[in-house]
Amino acid sequence: MVYIPKTTYQTPVTIINGSRPGKTLYVSAGIHGGEYPGVAAIALLAERLQPEELSGAVIFLHCVNYSGMINMTDALVPEDGENLNANFPGKPDGTIGQKIAAWLAEEMLPQADFVVDLHSGGVYESLTPCLFFPAAKQKVRKIAQDAAAVIDIPYCIASFSMTGHYSWAAMQGISGLLLERGGGGEYHSDEAKQYCRDIHNLMVYFGILNEKFFSRRTTQQIFEKTIYLAADETGFWYPAVQTNQRIKSGEKLGELKDVFGKNLRIYYAEHDGVVFYHASGFVVKKGFSNLVAYGLIK
Ligand SMILES: [Zn+2]
DSSP states (O other): OEEOTTSSOEEOEEEEEOSEEEEEEEEEEOSSTTOOHHHHHHHHHHHHOOGGGBEEEEEEESOSSHHHHHTTOTTSBTTTTBOGGGOTTOOTTSOHHHHHHHHIIIIIGGGOSEEEEEEOOOTTEEEOOEEEEEOSSHHHHHHHHHHHTTSOOSEEEEEOOSSSHHHHHHHTTOOEEEEEOOOTTOOOHHHHHHHHHHHHHHHHHTTSBOSOOOOOOSOOEEESOEEEEOOSSSEEEEEOOOTTOEEOTTOEEEEEEOTTSOEEEEEEOSSSEEEEEEEOSSEEOTTOTTSEEEEEOO
16 A cells, blocks of 8 residues: 555555566556456456566556445545546545645656556446547557557547546556456456456557457447536436447437436437446436537437
């Protein structure tokens, strides 16, 4: 466990320095408390990998928002109610969440040649495997997209976010990917194993591990534009679509109703697309940003 500077907050870290020089891969999980498969994957890999096998290094941040995870607070840091992943580069004298972000931004991320941030759908979200790559800077984008080709995930989503964990790193010129597998507050060992294969393939790709790739079985599709539908008011969500479903422009996405079942609003697709994730809990708060997220198909 490592103390975040100027706090008594501890977060689990494993660094494996290889016996030969090479690149440094930075792998993080648990920045949102209710996302489990990535945390399980890092535990498996950190135990299994030996320095003699590696050229370069791997930095594992097992579970960045550790207090959030063990207190079961879904996405937020319980000490300050902040979403760490919207908080970069943080503040060294700010709240706990801001201090964690500042420590990552100032001390940990600059050591990385490439960043992989493992996520899942949140506790109230169903999700089909997808990945985000930083799209704002051409050079960083190319490095990320070339690396994404070794990940067995079909949907590759261009991200223009700037203040997230890996997005902020990308703005500093450190390329990376945000991977999404699983969700709904569940842990499944097959999702953790798939994450292990993803990290294995990235280590092979960057020359850190001298082994064979796990072959990719899916065909990849790039989405330049994604619509993230937010709830206009608090209500009860009756989805009409599922993850990984192809939808047509004008198709009903779901209904927001009050507690008596009276309709508040019906949402329709603005464009043909594919559903990446949607609210899978019954109740949604006003502003909940992932009622449905769908990538546009031309
Ligand atoms: Zn997340």
